[in-house]
Amino acid sequence: MEQFQNQELEYVVDDYYDVTDFEDDDVTPRSGTSSFDDDDSMDSDFEDDFELSKPKTDTSxxxxxxxxxxxGIPWERLNFTREKYRESRLKQYKNYENLSTSREDLEKECKEVExxxxxxxxxxxxxxVKSTIVHFQAIKFAAFFGAKLCLRSRTAVLSEQLADKGSIPYASNWKFFHFQLRNLLWATSKHDVYLMQNYSVMHWSSLLRRGKEVLNVAKPITPTLKYPGCLAQPLSRVQISTMTVKDNLMVAGGFQGELICKYIDQPGVAFCTKISTDENAITNAVDIYRNPSGAMRVMTANNDAQVRVMDAVNFTCLNRFTFPWSVNNTSVSPDGKLLAVLGDSPECLIADAQSGKVIxxxxxxxxxxxxxxxxPExxxxxxxxxxxxxxxxxxxxxxxxxxxxxxxxxxxxxxxFTSDGRYMAMAEPADFVHVFDxxxxxSKGQEIDLFGEIAGISFSPDTEALFVGVADRTYGSLLEFNRRRYDHYLDCMV
Known part of the structure; x- marks a missing residue:
């Protein structure tokens, strides 16, 4: 995806690994990273095998x-079958881990699924329209021979080791993407989907089969909501990390603690600001929900270990809760009373949604x-x-x-979950989406087998459609699946 030229390493992946004795043209993924054995896990694995000039058609x-x-992958024109390539991917894939806890007994706990x-x-x-996942680049990151690049907790640290006298400095291009945040696609009906595509929030109509830009976050953003004491401030060149759309309101978070709130049926952005000045304040998750009295609220989960609750009308901050670790995700129970808090810890917490007290x-x-x-129950x-x-x-x-x-x-x-509670879907970082009855x-499941990084999944509110966003330079796309009703109708031939 298109990048702005960052002059220093801004954000990197969780945990850390060391890169020593690296060379300009020899940058390979390390064991433990969520990638395949190529230089850029977001790039297509098929580009060298057929003409890129081939028209990219949709698939019915x-x-x-x-x-x-x-x-639309032309397996018949490749030197390997789909089955062989799947076998290779399963062997090469290395799941990213923050904690090296033994997983020997984990398989025994897992439920047998038909x-x-x-x-x-x-x-x-x-x-x-193509789903994309935000990349971060470090351009011309100067280091001396023998220097060690230490990547730790989304913060870059360059620790120079003692170098031999007369060592020659050099520059190297490094490319990273934050692969752990995958809430970049939302369906508001079986015909309407919102997703991130580069620096644009796009609306896709599956009825008209037409895409339209809703918001461009590369351009300067000026909030339209203004009143005394309002904490809104202009933003520009925002890199979206997470988003949600509900009840005509779209909320998006950024990698530098930004928050953007826009009403879908109105021009401009109602509210935007930086909710934290902390250097490590990535907005990891956003949620729109109703409290027990029915008032609509916006909740943000940030890397600064704080959860913030905001009024969804005037966007004032009503409360903030602090936890002992970076908060990666929150979700409020359907009755608005309980709050699930997940983050950089093996433990998950249940808290009171009004007070933040852990229960x-x-x-x-x-x-x-x-x-x-x-x-939903x-x-x-x-x-x-x-x-x-x-x-x-x-x-x-x-x-x-x-x-x-x-x-x-x-x-x-x-x-x-579907809104009727009948099905639950879960997505892996790449290739697989699982649906459970x-x-x-x-105990009964469906496995959706595809190729590419998964940017997000979403059921339509009426449960009739499941959308999957795939991020890939060549085969990036939006896939639509329709709920099987076990009635015998003639298939639409459109």
Missing amino acids: ALEVRNGKDIQ KGHNFYDFQFNTRL GNLKGHLDYSFASAWH GHILATGNQDTTCRLWDVRNLSESIAVLKGRMGAIRAVK TQSDY
């Missing part, structure tokens, strides 16, 4: 029934957590973790999780 359900790949079910059928894939600890995960969702909470599992908890008994669902190869970066006690 009819074409898939006639043998076309759902992403795969092969089809709850959502493929409907359409478009490349007219329960969820123990069982082995690494940091980045995703959560409540079942309000008793079951799902949490996604870098230990490759999603745990289900009954908040009426927090002593242990009631089920553990495992991914195929990577961390669980996104979790969603909750009425079968999560």
Whole structure:
């Protein structure tokens, strides 16, 4: 994706690894990073195998029934089959870990799931809009021979070791992306989807099959809401880290603690500001919910270990809660009373949504957590973790999780329930989305198998559609799946 020229390393991945004795043209992913064995995990693996000038067409359900790949990948023209390439990806993929806790007994805890079910059928894939995940670049990062680049907790530290006398300084291009935040796609109806594409928030109409820019965050943003005491301030060149859309309000967070609030049906941006001046204040998650009295609220989870609650009308900060670690995700229960707090800790917390007081600890995960969702009935909470599992908890008994669902190869970066509670979907960082039937006690599942980084997943509010955003330079796209109703209708031939 297009980059602004940063003159220093701004943000990097969680945890740390050391790079020593590096060379200009020899930058390879380290063991433990969430990537494949290539120089840029966001780039397509297929570009060298066929002409890039080939027209990039969309894919319909009819074409898939006639043998076309759902992403339009021409396997028949490649030197390997889809099955062989899948086998290779599974072998090469290395799940990112913050904590090196033993996972030997994890498999024993995981629920046996009967795969092969089809709850959502493929409907359409478009490349007219393409999901993207934010990259960060360090341009011409000067280092001396023998210097060690230490990447720790999203902060760059250059610790120079003693160099031999007469060593020659050189410059090297480094490219990183924050691969742990994957809430960059939201459906407000079965025909309307909002997603990040480079520096634009795009609206896709699956009915008209047309995309339209809703917000450009590369340009200066001036808030329209002004009143005495308002903390709004202009922003520019924002790199979006997370977003949500609900009840005509779109809220987006940025990698430098920015917050942007825009009403979808109105021009301009109602409110924007930097909610923290902390150097490590990434806005990791945003949520729109209603409190027990019905008032709409905006909640932000930041890397400065704070959760902020704001009024969704005048955007004043009503409360802030501080926790012992960076907060990666929050979600409020359907009745607005309980708050799930997840972050840079194996433990997840349940707090009072009004006061922020911790009332329960969820123990069982082995690494940091980045995703959560409540079942619409309000008793079951799902949490996604870098230990490759999603745990289900009954908040009426927090002593242990009631089920553990495992991914195929990577961390669980996104979790969603349908509004009727019938299905739950969880997404890995790349290649796999899993859908579970909750009425079968999560024992029946559908595995959606694709290729590419997953930028986000979203069910439509009426449960009829499931959208998946794929981030890839060549095959980046938006995939649509429709709920199977087990009625026999003639397929639409559009």
